[in-house]
Each structure stands twice: as structure tokens, then as C-alpha cells.
Amino acid sequence: MTLTSLPLNTLSTKRLCVVALACLMLSACGGVDPNSPLGQRKAIFKEMLKTSEDMGGMLRGRVAFDGQRFAEGAVKLDGLSHEPWKHFPAVREADHSSAKDDVWQKQARFQVLASSLESATGELVIASQARPFQKSILSPAMDKVEGACDACHKEFRDY
Known part of the structure; x- marks a missing residue:
């Protein structure tokens, strides 16, 4: 199954998780x-x-x-x-x-x-x-x- 064949809500949820994880990682990178x-x-x-x-x-x-x-x-x-x-x-x-x-x-x-x-x-x-x-x-x-x-x-x- 490819990402494009996933139902929209699953694809959106995965994207949201990736974005949230990226934000968390960046915020932990020595911010002042x-x-x-x-x-x-x-x-x-x-x-x-x-x-x-x-x-x-x-x-x-x-x-x-x-x-x-x-x-x-x-x-x-x-x-x-x-x-x-x-x-x-x-x-x-x-x-x-x-x-x-x-x-x-x-x-x-x-x-x-x-x-x-x-x-x-x-x-x-x-x-x-x-x-x-x-x-x-x-x-x-x-x-x-x-x-x-x-x-x-x-x-x-x-x-």
C-alpha cells in the first residue's frame, strides 16, 4: 500500500505526526x-x-x-x-x-x-x-x- 492509496484521514494523521515530531526535535536542539x-x-x-x-x-x-x-x-x-x-x-x-x-x-x-x-x-x-x-x-x-x-x-x- 502506498501513501497515496491510504485514506485521507490516515494520510493526514501521519503527516501531522511527522510535523509534530520534527517540531519537538527542533525545539530540543539547544534553543535559547x-x-x-x-x-x-x-x-x-x-x-x-x-x-x-x-x-x-x-x-x-x-x-x-x-x-x-x-x-x-x-x-x-x-x-x-x-x-x-x-x-x-x-x-x-x-x-x-x-x-x-x-x-x-x-x-x-x-x-x-x-x-x-x-x-x-x-x-x-x-x-x-x-x-x-x-x-x-x-x-x-x-x-x-x-x-x-x-x-x-x-x-x-x-x-
């Missing part, structure tokens, strides 16, 4: 609790990455430049840049984080780099307020943001 500190900071970092990639794409010609959207992205990125740090608890939690132990062992240095990113995104907001929009003003400010991200990743992220 979105309300945990790790889940919170991962969500913020993903949003930061998406926002900065869109903005960088505009400056590099991969995405059509839209000055208003760029300026809005700068404000959004600046707001996000102040958020992830509060989701690094004082003591490292037992998780599967990409953060190196140095985040907790070298807190002063970590905070310096976090402040550097916050300053860079603030400068990007200021640069994006100048009219008319000029890539010659926006690109160095965006490069500074990307450099701040990169510096922290090199020192504190375990790839």
Missing part, C-alpha cells in the same frame, strides 16, 4: 530562552547587525541610498548600542554564549569598549542629521561604529 540574559542580548545584537548591515549597504551601494531611512537607522542603532550590556550578568551564566570568559574577567576593559560603541553611534546620529546627506560625512562615522564593534568582537567574542 528569549527571556534569559543570553536570549535578550542575542536579540539585541541581531537587531544591531541587521540595522548596521542595511546602513552599510546603503553607503557601499549594495542597497539604494535613502537618507531618511539611514538617519532613522542611526537613531535606532544608537538606542540599541546602550542595551546589550545590561544583559551581561555579574557572574557568567552556564550557557552556550559566544562571549569569552574575559567579558567577566576584564569588566573594566569590556565597559570601555561598550562606551566606545555608544559614543560612535552617537556621532553617527549627529553625522546623519547634516543635510544634504553626504556619504563623505556618513561613511567615516559608520566606519567608526563598525570599528568599535570589531574591536570588541576581537577581544571578547569566541568565534
Whole structure:
């Protein structure tokens, strides 16, 4: 007997079981609790990455430049840049984080780099307020943001 010759209700039941089993297996594959500190900071970092990639794409010609959207992205990125740090608890939690132990062992240095990113995104907001929009003003400010991200990743992220 083939699957196509089974009565519809049996075929539907088998498909439903396969889908349910697949969902259960995927949910057991190391999902991160979105309300945990790790889940919170991962969500913020993903949003930061998406926002900065869109903005960088505009400056590099991969995405059509839209000055208003760029300026809005700068404000959004600046707001996000102040958020992830509060989701690094004082003591490292037992998780599967990409953060190196140095985040907790070298807190002063970590905070310096976090402040550097916050300053860079603030400068990007200021640069994006100048009219008319000029890539010659926006690109160095965006490069500074990307450099701040990169510096922290090199020192504190375990790839």
C-alpha cells in the first residue's frame, strides 16, 4: 500500500505526526530562552547587525541610498548600542554564549569598549542629521561604529 492509496484521514494523521515530531526535535536542539540574559542580548545584537548591515549597504551601494531611512537607522542603532550590556550578568551564566570568559574577567576593559560603541553611534546620529546627506560625512562615522564593534568582537567574542 502506498501513501497515496491510504485514506485521507490516515494520510493526514501521519503527516501531522511527522510535523509534530520534527517540531519537538527542533525545539530540543539547544534553543535559547528569549527571556534569559543570553536570549535578550542575542536579540539585541541581531537587531544591531541587521540595522548596521542595511546602513552599510546603503553607503557601499549594495542597497539604494535613502537618507531618511539611514538617519532613522542611526537613531535606532544608537538606542540599541546602550542595551546589550545590561544583559551581561555579574557572574557568567552556564550557557552556550559566544562571549569569552574575559567579558567577566576584564569588566573594566569590556565597559570601555561598550562606551566606545555608544559614543560612535552617537556621532553617527549627529553625522546623519547634516543635510544634504553626504556619504563623505556618513561613511567615516559608520566606519567608526563598525570599528568599535570589531574591536570588541576581537577581544571578547569566541568565534
